[in-house]
Amino acid sequence: MHYGHGVYPPLKILLISPNTLSVPYPVYPIGLDYVAGAVSDRHQVQIADMNIVNRDELDLILQGFSPEIIGLSCRNIDNTEAGDPLYFIKEYQELVAWLRRRSAAIIVCGGSGFTIMPEKVFAALQVDYGIIGEGERFRLLVDALEKGEDGKNLPGVLAAEVHETIPPPWNGSLRREFGSSFPHYRFYLDKGSMLNLQTKRGCSFRCIYCPYPHIEGGKHRLSEPDEVARTALRLQEAGAQYFFITDSAFNSDINHSLEVGKAFRRIGITIPWGGFFAPVRLPGDYFTIMKDAGLKHVEFGTESLADRMLQSYRKPFRAADVFAAHRQARGAGLHVAHYMLMGGPGESTSTIKESLENIEYLDKAALFFFIGIRIYPRTPLFDIALAEGKITRETNMLKPVYYEADDIDRETIEALVTQHADKRINWIIGSGGADSASIVDKLHNRGFTGPLWEYLIR
Numbered sequence: 001m002h003y004g005h006g007v008y009p010p011l012k013i014l015l016i017s018p019n020t021l022s023v024p025y026p027v028y029p030i031g032l033d034y035v036a037g038a039v040s041d042r043h044q045v046q047i048a049d050m051n052i053v054n055r056d057e058l059d060l061i062l063q064g065f066s067p068e069i070i071g072l073s074c075r076n077i078d079n080t081e082a083g084d085p086l087y088f089i090k091e092y093q094e095l096v097a098w099l100r101r102r103s104a105a106i107i108v109c110g111g112s113g114f115t116i117m118p119e120k121v122f123a124a125l126q127v128d129y130g131i132i133g134e135g136e137r138f139r140l141l142v143d144a145l146e147k148g149e150d151g152k153n154l155p156g157v158l159a160a161e162v163h164e165t166i167p168p169p170w171n172g173s174l175r176r177e178f179g180s181s182f183p184h185y186r187f188y189l190d191k192g193s194m195l196n197l198q199t200k201r202g203c204s205f206r207c208i209y210c211p212y213p214h215i216e217g218g219k220h221r222l223s224e225p226d227e228v229a230r231t232a233l234r235l236q237e238a239g240a241q242y243f244f245i246t247d248s249a250f251n252s253d254i255n256h257s258l259e260v261g262k263a264f265r266r267i268g269i270t271i272p273w274g275g276f277f278a279p280v281r282l283p284g285d286y287f288t289i290m291k292d293a294g295l296k297h298v299e300f301g302t303e304s305l306a307d308r309m310l311q312s313y314r315k316p317f318r319a320a321d322v323f324a325a326h327r328q329a330r331g332a333g334l335h336v337a338h339y340m341l342m343g344g345p346g347e348s349t350s351t352i353k354e355s356l357e358n359i360e361y362l363d364k365a366a367l368f369f370f371i372g373i374r375i376y377p378r379t380p381l382f383d384i385a386l387a388e389g390k391i392t393r394e395t396n397m398l399k400p401v402y403y404e405a406d407d408i409d410r411e412t413i414e415a416l417v418t419q420h421a422d423k424r425i426n427w428i429i430g431s432g433g434a435d436s437a438s439i440v441d442k443l444h445n446r447g448f449t450g451p452l453w454e455y456l457i458r
Helices: 030-039 055-065 089-102 112-116 118-125 135-146 185-190 212-216 225-237 254-267 286-292 307-312 319-331 349-359 380-387 410-421 433-445
Strands: 012-017 044-049 069-073 106-110 129-131 157-159 194-197 242-245 273-277 295-303 335-342 365-371 427-429
Touching: 012 030, 012 055, 030 044, 030 069, 030 135, 044 055, 055 089, 069 089, 069 135, 089 106, 089 118, 106 112, 106 118, 106 135, 112 118, 112 212, 118 129, 118 157, 129 135, 135 157, 185 194, 194 225, 225 242, 225 254, 254 286, 286 295, 286 319, 295 319, 307 349, 319 335, 335 349, 349 410, 365 410, 410 427
Parallel strands: 012 044, 012 069, 069 106, 106 129, 194 242, 242 273, 273 295, 295 335, 335 365, 365 427
Antiparallel strands: 129 157
């Protein structure tokens, strides 16, 4: 790929999103927008979304486009559900082997799932390069390959005989390439008209189970509110009838989230939106301001309503804060969901019953219960499980390994939740499975937009 002195023709780059998980609904691959934005000003870029193209159609793309580099997005390595586990590495292995038989292109893997366990995923897939951390680093590798260099010494680039090094968070420019050049977004307009939006990177929380600080860094890097709003306007003008904010918690920087909401109003966002929120202490008018900015769905990462467990999880709030945030959101007329994560260190019959009793104070809410916590390397939960002898240094973490508390097992927790739910349809264990996905798909096909869990609330 070396072209001599100084002048290098554009490279042909194919970016593939292999994620076809549709429970509870297909998720727009926002990461590839940023990767495309990092390279498309100089190179020819196409995106192949496997939600839209099958293997035969991908084969035609390979023949017609003849890419020199293929970027493979490894967004998830599994679905993190202990009760209904799905493992995606084998599918990625098969895809890479299939690509090798049809193309001589250099294959590069990246994405959040890859970054969680880079060397293990790299070895399993047998790709040529891996990008650790944020996808914009792909541009640095492309620049090196364009010049005939091997790129192995670049920070965050994994290659054969190169050991994993964790790069600092990306501090270069961020450019999202979205629109007619990459028309795969239209599939998502037909499946609920939902597109995604990011307002910042990095997470300042220290939850014991979460790999976000490792993936994006432990400090916020805030996008300028008006720029966020202009991107939202582009989504709206492209036909989106709803967007979801993908930040780990939109309100982890309260002031910034308020400024983003005000920018939505100022720039003319008229479609509804939702996001993940932490049920922390908030200004009294917080959710009123957000509703005026178009907020419709509030998804709280509550995890537990037993203070002992919230402390164990190192959450920056307690049960009283959850009740207050819930009342504020409900008082503003918003749809509210709470995600519960049960079975962590210190969980017991007593803490489960405490949470279930306290949930009764959360009126008019959808409740999602995830039982058993996926253990990821480089998290405090990994260190806890190691110290407790639940795993060893040799445990293959690439295959889903879930933490189970000493005093109560997953089956007992599920039985207690099921008994307490008493057939209430707004109590859902896991993400709802294939049945829920089928219902959501039918509603989307009938013109309903958004996540739709509000229709479960009674």
